[in-house]
Amino acid sequence: MSEPSPLAPALAQRLDLAQEMKRRGVRLTRQRAAVLAAIQQATRHLDAESLWRLVRARDATVNLATVYRTLGMLKKMGLVDELDLMHLEGEKHFYEVSRSQSHLHLACFECGKIEEYQTEQFLKLQAEVESVCGFTVKTGRLEFGGVCRTCRK
Template sequence: MPLIRQARRQGGLALLAKQQGLRLTRQRRLIYSILEAAQTHLNAKQILAEAQKFDPGIDQVTIYRNLAVLKRLRVVDELDLLHLKGDQHYYEARQVRAHSHVACLSCGKVFEFYTPAMKTIDQALEKECGFEVSFTRIEIGGYCAECRKKRGVSPASLKGHKVPRSVEPERI
């Protein structure tokens, strides 16, 4: 069973940390809470700015150190989002449902996309290869409908297209 599901079923992050021989410190809880509440992918500087609203003494080193621990616990994912902004990395609380990160190579808009086909791939891997999938991460680069329209793609071919996520896409 993937660790994130196990953590949620067995009493949460504190138990998972304890099982790994780690303490769930105030800073780790704060950083994880910020990522769980975020509507977009956050970089370390954004996490720091948000954390300092609650703990003015927290610093960048503490953020990076605790992000590393949360990644090791497999409750936080680090994303490069196709390196659209150089070597900038982003973070999100790991979600139970697998999703793709779709990034526009022109404007930098990023959104999350889910299709049941992702679960089908995981099931096929298990059935055909005996491979148990813990998580799936897919990053897709291309051009959004707005940028394609600006480049002169026929409006008829874009009819009915929309961003497949309930929150507005972010720009990185």
């Protein structure tokens, strides 16, 4: 019996980093542009070193410090989110391009898989916080740790 998965990566909603840079009038060095392109096209949540490996395939002159500096800049601009994903891999942090809509991360303690889930409930919670607390939410993160569908079998 297979049920349709409610999990959707919703890649279409990722912000376009190059376009955002242009819109904000930020000029990029060739190296930083390579970091941007790599994270834009990443298909999973990457830590800085994994991202660095992808970047070096595009431009071998990029060093890890440049990757960290570029991630720091993108984070400050609200274009990239930094996640610890339930510390599944210890102190490692992961990065992903911000979305137009917040999503949940489901971290499997058995296999380490990270799934994403989007729900209207998250937006409702965000709206509730804004009205009750008088707080403007810029970004939201919610993580559940547990056992995934595959590992449960």
